[in-house]
Amino acid sequence: MNTTADSERLLKAGVAAYKTGEYERAITALQPLLRNRAYRLKAGMGLVRVYMSQRNWREAQKLCEKIGQSSQPSVQQWSQDTLAKIEQRMAKASAVSPADNEAHHAAKGLSGFTPLSSVPEISIPPVSTATNSAKATGVYSKSSVASQKSVPPEDKLLEPKTAAPSIFHYAHLNNELAAEAPVSADTNPDISTEGGWHYSGRLKQGRSLGRIRTxxxxxxxxxxxxxxxxxxxxxxxxxxxxxxxxxxxxxxxxxxxxxxxxxxxxxxxxxxxxxxxxxxxxxxxxxxxxxxxxxxxxxxxxxxxxxxxxxxxxxxxxxxxxxxxxxxxxxxxxxxxxxxxxxxxxxxxxxxxxxxxxxxxxxxxxxxxxxxxxxxxxxxxxxxxxxxxxxxxxxxxxxxxxxxxxxxxxxxxxxxxxxxxxxxxxxxxxxxxxxxxxxxxxxxxxxxxxxxxxxxxxxxxxxxxxxxxxxxxxxxxxxxxxxxxxxxxxxxxxxxxxxxxxxxxxxxxxxxxxxxxxxxxxxxxxxxxxxxxxxxxxxxxxxxxxxxxxxxxxxxxxxxxxxxxxxKGLRQQDWLRLLSQGTPYFSAVIGLVIGMGLWGVGAIGDKLDWPFFAWMHKDVGLFQCCILLSIGVGIILRINRFFPDLSFEQPPSTDWTDWLSEPELLPVESVPINLSGTIFGRPGIANWLGQDLLLKTSDGLLKLHFFSAVGPISNCFRLGQRPAVPIGSSVQLLGWFRRGNRPWIDVDKIRLGNGLMLSAAHPIFSLATATIFSAWGLWLLLKSG
Structure with a gap:
C-alpha cells in the first residue's frame, strides 16, 4: 500500500463490510493487504473468517494453512485451532440435508453474518499473554504497550463499541511484525524474521551515490x-x-x-x-x-x-x-x-x-x-x-x-x-x-x-x-x-x-x-x-x-x-591457485605465445633469407600444433588432482551445505561426495546433452555433470545410455563436489533403487580429450617443415 493510512482505511472497510454481511466487498478490501507486511496477519485472519462465513471451506483452509507457516508459535496455534474447526464444519456440511441448510441460512438472517461470540476460538487472549509474547521476542508491540495503559488497542478502535470480540484476536502479532520492519534507519539488525531477512530500514527518498567509472x-x-x-x-x-x-x-x-x-x-x-x-x-x-x-x-x-x-x-x-x-x-x-x-x-x-x-x-x-x-x-x-x-x-x-x-x-x-x-x-x-x-x-x-x-x-x-x-x-x-x-x-x-x-x-x-x-x-x-x-x-x-x-x-x-x-588485483598465492584451477586454459595461452614466438622467428629468418628459420613463418601447422600440444599437456597435468579416488564406503556427505560457505574452495579442490536424492531434469531428447540434470536432496538442488567416455555428445549417437540417468529415480550418487559460482557435482557412479549401477567416465573422457589434442598436435608437427 502507499501509506499506513491507506492500509488502515482498507482494513476498516473490510471489517465493516464483514460485519454487515457484504462478504465480496470485504474480500476486495482485505486481499490487497496480504502483500503488506504490517497488515498481512490481520487481513489473512479476517479473510479466513469471511470465507468461513461464506462456507467457502476450501479457500478458508488454504489461507489458514498459509498463515500457519509463520514462525511464531501463537500464530501456528491459532491456525491449528481454526483448521480443526474448518474440518469439523466441512464434515458437518457434507452430512447436512438441503432442508437443514435452508434453516441454517434463515437463522443467520439476510446479512449472512454469524455472531462471533458463538465461536469459542476467536476470543481475545488476555492482556498478559500479549505482554509476555512481547517480552519473549524482545519487541513491544503497540497493542501490548496500549494494554498496559488502559488505552484500547489499535485494532479495537476499528470496531463499534458494542461489537463482538474482534476477528483479529491475534492482531498484536501484526504490530510485532511491523516493529521488525521499520522504514527508518534505526532498525535492530539482530531481530530476524521469516526467511532470515531482517527487513532493515531505508531512506524516505533516493540520493546520489556519486559518480562512477563506466x-x-x-x-x-x-x-x-x-x-x-x-x-x-x-x-x-x-x-x-x-x-x-x-x-x-x-x-x-x-x-x-x-x-x-x-x-x-x-x-x-x-x-x-x-x-x-x-x-x-x-x-x-x-x-x-x-x-x-x-x-x-x-x-x-x-x-x-x-x-x-x-x-x-x-x-x-x-x-x-x-x-x-x-x-x-x-x-x-x-x-x-x-x-x-x-x-x-x-x-x-x-x-x-x-x-x-x-x-x-x-x-x-x-x-x-x-x-x-x-x-x-x-x-x-x-x-x-x-x-x-x-x-x-x-x-x-x-x-x-x-x-x-x-x-x-x-x-x-x-x-x-x-x-x-x-x-x-x-x-x-x-x-x-x-x-x-x-x-x-x-x-x-x-x-x-x-x-x-x-x-x-x-x-x-x-x-x-x-x-x-x-x-x-x-x-x-x-x-x-x-x-x-x-x-x-x-x-x-x-x-x-x-x-x-x-x-x-x-x-x-x-x-x-x-x-x-x-x-x-x-x-x-x-x-x-x-x-x-x-x-x-x-x-x-x-x-x-x-x-x-x-x-x-x-x-x-x-x-x-x-x-x-x-x-590491486590478485595476490601471488591467488594466482597460483587460479593457475592450478585453469591449467588447460593457461597452457593454451602459453602454447599461443610459443607459436607466435616461433612465427616471429620465422618472419625474421624470412626477412634475412635464412631458410633454416624462414619455413616457420609460412607453416600454419606449426603454430596450431603448439596450441594443441599445450592444451593436451595441461589437461593431463590436472587429471589426478581433478579426480581423486572414490568409494561408496565413505560416509554420507550430510555436511555438504557447509562447503557452500567455505570462502577458499575452488572446483579443482575436488571434494568426494556421497549423496542420496532424486534425479530431476528435462524429459527425453530435451536432455540429450545432460544440460539439465539435477539432484534433489533434503537440503536443496545440485547441478550434475554426467559424462560418458565419449563425452555428453555420445547421447546423440546412442553410444551411451539414454537417458544417461533415469529422470525421477531415487538414487545414491558418488562424485566430486565442485564449488564455483554455481556448485555442481561431477558424477562418478549412480546406484539406482533396484541395485543397478550407472558409471560415468569423466576421467576417461578428460584423458581421451587430452590424447586427441596431443596426437593432433604431434601429427601437425610431423607434417611441418
Missing amino acids: GKLWVAQLAGAVGFYFLARYLLNSAIAMLNGYLNFLSGLPLLGWIRPLPLHDATGYLLAALGVIAIASPWLWDLCLCLVGDRQSLSLNALRSCSAEAATLISQRCHQRRWPLPKLWKLSTDVPLIFSYGWLPRNARLVVSEGLLTQLEADEIAALAAYEMAQWKCLYWPILSVCSLVLHLFHQSYWQMALWGNRQGKLLNLTAGVVSTLSYGVFWLLQIPVLWLARVRTYYGDLTACELTGNPNGLIRALGKVSFGLAKAVENQGYTPALVESAAILMPVAADLSRYRLPGRYPLGQLYAWDSLNPVRDWMSLLDAHPPLGDRLALIATYAQHWKLDTELSFKAKTPSRKQRH
Whole structure:
C-alpha cells in the first residue's frame, strides 16, 4: 500500500463490510493487504473468517494453512485451532440435508453474518499473554504497550463499541511484525524474521551515490556486440560451407546430378540485414514470443499499484521526469518469479513481470526491481542485450519445442527431432558466450542506480535474494529448469540459487554468501555465467546502505575486500591457485605465445633469407600444433588432482551445505561426495546433452555433470545410455563436489533403487580429450617443415 493510512482505511472497510454481511466487498478490501507486511496477519485472519462465513471451506483452509507457516508459535496455534474447526464444519456440511441448510441460512438472517461470540476460538487472549509474547521476542508491540495503559488497542478502535470480540484476536502479532520492519534507519539488525531477512530500514527518498567509472561497461558493451556478430558470422558461414559440401557429395551420386550447391559462400551481408531487422523489430518480436510461449497479459499501472504503489509511482514519475512515454507492462501467468525488460529506446520499452513475482515479493521489493530495470533504459547495453537475447530465445525455443514434439513421436522422427533440437541448443549455448561478460558487468551499474532511485538498498537485497530462491523453488516444483528462465537469462536480474534456497533460517544469510563475497577468484569462476556471484552484489549494495548510515540487511562475519583492494588485483598465492584451477586454459595461452614466438622467428629468418628459420613463418601447422600440444599437456597435468579416488564406503556427505560457505574452495579442490536424492531434469531428447540434470536432496538442488567416455555428445549417437540417468529415480550418487559460482557435482557412479549401477567416465573422457589434442598436435608437427 502507499501509506499506513491507506492500509488502515482498507482494513476498516473490510471489517465493516464483514460485519454487515457484504462478504465480496470485504474480500476486495482485505486481499490487497496480504502483500503488506504490517497488515498481512490481520487481513489473512479476517479473510479466513469471511470465507468461513461464506462456507467457502476450501479457500478458508488454504489461507489458514498459509498463515500457519509463520514462525511464531501463537500464530501456528491459532491456525491449528481454526483448521480443526474448518474440518469439523466441512464434515458437518457434507452430512447436512438441503432442508437443514435452508434453516441454517434463515437463522443467520439476510446479512449472512454469524455472531462471533458463538465461536469459542476467536476470543481475545488476555492482556498478559500479549505482554509476555512481547517480552519473549524482545519487541513491544503497540497493542501490548496500549494494554498496559488502559488505552484500547489499535485494532479495537476499528470496531463499534458494542461489537463482538474482534476477528483479529491475534492482531498484536501484526504490530510485532511491523516493529521488525521499520522504514527508518534505526532498525535492530539482530531481530530476524521469516526467511532470515531482517527487513532493515531505508531512506524516505533516493540520493546520489556519486559518480562512477563506466570504462569497464563500455569495453564490455563493445566486446559483447562485436563478439556476438563475429561468432554468428562464423557459425553461419561454417553451416553454409558444410551444407554446400554435403550437396556437392550428393550431386556426384547417380540420378542426383541435378543437385547444385548454394550460390553463396559469404553470408555477411545477409547476416547484417537480418540483425538490423531484428534490432528494429525486437520489441514487437519479443511481444509475439511471449504471447506464444508465456501467456502474456496486459498489466495496467493501476493494477500494478494494487501490488506495489511505490513501483507504479516510481515508473510514472521517472517517465515524467525524463519525458518518456509510459512503458507497456506485461504480466506472465506463472508462479515463477520473473522480471525483465526489453526494447531499444525508452519510448518502446516493455517491462515484464510474472504473477509469481507480484505475490512473492513485498511492495518495496517490487519497486526496487522496477527501478533496477528502468535504470537500463538509457544505457547502450540495453538494446544490445535485447537483440542478442531475442536471437538466443529463438534458438532456445527451437530446441525446446522440437524436443517436446520429438518426445511424442516414433523412433525415426524422435531421432531426427533430437538431432535438430541438440544442434539448436548448441548454437544457443555458443552464441550466449560473447555477451555473458556484458550481462554480468551491467548488474552492478543497475544495482547502484536502483538504490539511487529508491533509497532502499536493503529492499533491493531482499528482492534479489527472494527472486533467486523463488526461481530455485520453481525448478524444484516443475522438476526441471523452465525454458524461459534459461533463454532469457541475460535479461533477468538474478539466476536461480539452486543449492541455497532451503538454507535461510538454518544459516545466517551473510554466512551463506561468504564464498560469493570473499573468494578472491570468484570473478574468474563466473566466466560462463550470465550473473556474477550474488553475494558479491549484495555485499556491494550493503555498502550503499552503510554509506547512508542504514543498518544492513546482511551481516558478513568476515570483512569484504574494499574497492581499492580489489583494484590491486590478485595476490601471488591467488594466482597460483587460479593457475592450478585453469591449467588447460593457461597452457593454451602459453602454447599461443610459443607459436607466435616461433612465427616471429620465422618472419625474421624470412626477412634475412635464412631458410633454416624462414619455413616457420609460412607453416600454419606449426603454430596450431603448439596450441594443441599445450592444451593436451595441461589437461593431463590436472587429471589426478581433478579426480581423486572414490568409494561408496565413505560416509554420507550430510555436511555438504557447509562447503557452500567455505570462502577458499575452488572446483579443482575436488571434494568426494556421497549423496542420496532424486534425479530431476528435462524429459527425453530435451536432455540429450545432460544440460539439465539435477539432484534433489533434503537440503536443496545440485547441478550434475554426467559424462560418458565419449563425452555428453555420445547421447546423440546412442553410444551411451539414454537417458544417461533415469529422470525421477531415487538414487545414491558418488562424485566430486565442485564449488564455483554455481556448485555442481561431477558424477562418478549412480546406484539406482533396484541395485543397478550407472558409471560415468569423466576421467576417461578428460584423458581421451587430452590424447586427441596431443596426437593432433604431434601429427601437425610431423607434417611441418
